[in-house]
Amino acid sequence: MRDSYREQLDDILTDLGEMSQIVAAAVRSSTTALLEAEIHLAEQVIGDDEKLDARQSDIEARAFQLLARQSPVAGELRILVATLRMVSELERMGDLAAHVAKIARMRYPGIAVPETLRPNFVRMGDVAEKMVIAAGQTLVDRNVQNAQELRERDEEMDELRRTQFRVLLSDDWEYGVEAAVDVALLGRYYERIADHAASMARRIIYVVTGQFPENEFWPQP
């Protein structure tokens, strides 16, 4: 770890960016595990979740140390407070990817998602992964432009979930209760990953501009 206060703050932001890449990879792997019955990938996502927890603790401790020793004000205080929240959002996204992987593992060698909803889950996984990447990129770039992309993707996620419910609850559903329960929970997990990514991006915009975006899209802080 480097010495100066500013360097330590930069290192924390770099590590948060790295953590968001790891989470994005976990989301992608868990989707592949789910749709291709790749048990090794499922085990890997579940095992790696502990490493994400350890990273969270480490980043939290360092942010807290900087708060305690440097008594930062204004912009730097905002960054540190936002860091504590973002690291916790990233840890939750990792948990949710692990939940997806656990359902994949539970149904192995079968596949939890019925064929009719496969394209829906391919999109959900893709949208969730891209939202995590965009949130991480917002952090690295401090660029509020990504907000528009996140908004559009979040709307797509909502639409994907509505489609799921229409298929699940139609009279044509022929896959039984177990598959319906799996799909409902999986849909919820992906939706929550998207929510956390949107919330994380929102915090970064707050850090950059000092204001929460005034937009009905953004969840309350």
Add this chain to the structure above:
Amino acid sequence: MRDSYREQLDDILTDLGEMSQIVAAAVRSSTTALLEAEIHLAEQVIGDDEKLDARQSDIEARAFQLLARQSPVAGELRILVATLRMVSELERMGDLAAHVAKIARMRYPGIAVPETLRPNFVRMGDVAEKMVIAAGQTLVDRNVQNAQELRERDEEMDELRRTQFRVLLSDDWEYGVEAAVDVALLGRYYERIADHAASMARRIIYVVTGQFPENEFWPQP
């Protein structure tokens, strides 16, 4: 609002305690709305969720101001950092109660929970409410004794959810896919309320003792 730093800090903790009482009441009301098809209660919980969001913003802003103006160290810094996390946990618990209320509203004048799982949901609602109360009490008392109670209740919540899945996925399930999906999501919402309460209590113990409890019960921070 009072003037001195210490008084302002106390006021924040008092408000957090009040917020936890409001959330506990929302959990109780949403359970009644769900099990008794009380549409007015459902609407009330959904409407009140916005007020909880406003309380969160207010508490966050005040905690941030104290961080910025007072540069607290040690115990007081821990309290303020924990406050920012706890207020966000409480806001999430309020969201989850509103999710329960929305399912109640969607099925009105029917009842989303089939008769066979009614006792299970009565217990889930009760355990979730008591955990929120216990977490709030831990905050007010700064008493780590409540941890034992929270641990036992959290184990009961896990057991209640396992029972739900056994009933849902048994060959006897006669209530169809819609009820199964509702029950799976409702169970998830109650479980998450319990998780947040446990996590909140864990943070308070950290504030009081300076250490996270060493116990497999407690989720990572």
